[in-house]
Amino acid sequence: MNEQSGLSLFIFFAIVVFFIMFIYFVPISLFVTAYFSGVKLNIGKDLIGMRLRKVPPELIVRNLITLHKAGLTIEQEKLEAHYLQGGNVNKVVNAVIAANKLNFILTFEQAAAFDLAGRDVLEIVKRYSNNLDIK
Numbered sequence: 528m529n530e531q532s533g534l535s536l537f538i539f540f541a542i543v544v545f546f547i548m549f550i551y552f553v554p555i556s557l558f559v560t561a562y563f564s565g566v567k568l569n570i571g572k573d574l575i576g577m578r579l580r581k582v583p584p585e586l587i588v589r590n591l592i593t594l595h596k597a598g599l600t601i602e603q604e605k606l607e608a609h610y611l612q613g614g615n616v617n618k619v620v621n622a623v624i625a626a627n628k629l630n631f632i633l634t635f636e637q638a639a640a641f642d643l644a645g646r647d648v649l650e651i652v653k654r655y656s657n658n659l660d661i662k
Contacts, residue, residue: 551578557588564592573603582607590620597624601635609635614642622648631655 554574561568566588568574577584587606594601601623610616619638626633631652641648 554584557584561588566591566595582610586616590616605635609639612643614639618649622652625652629656
């Protein structure tokens with residue numbers, strides 16, 4: 528193998544590695560999904576930042592979309608912080624949405640506090656709805 532083909536092979540593998548790293552750090556399909564769902568995200572600050580902070584972008588973005596479709600707004604940073612504290616983001620978001628539908632005032636902060644305290648926040652909302660005799 529001559530020097531020219533060795534250099535070409537190295538450049539090829541460098542491009543492949545760069546492409547794989549780019550696809551990992553920049554979830555383009557997730558950005559497109561969020562955009563068409565009405566959730567505004569910044570590819571660099573939000574999506575790549577989540578990867579660097581060890582927060583799964585899929586989890587946060589899917590919950591942001593769910594909240595947006597339910598007509599609620601919770602900052603991305605709050606969802607990330609709850610995840611990093613060991614909380615169950617899906618349960619908290621679903622509980623806040625369910626409480627909102629029941630006209631039960633439950634803030635994200637309250638739901639997150641219940642969740643971090645080891646309580647099942649969805650069960651709390653269900654108990655509240657049973658007290659209202661809503662089936």
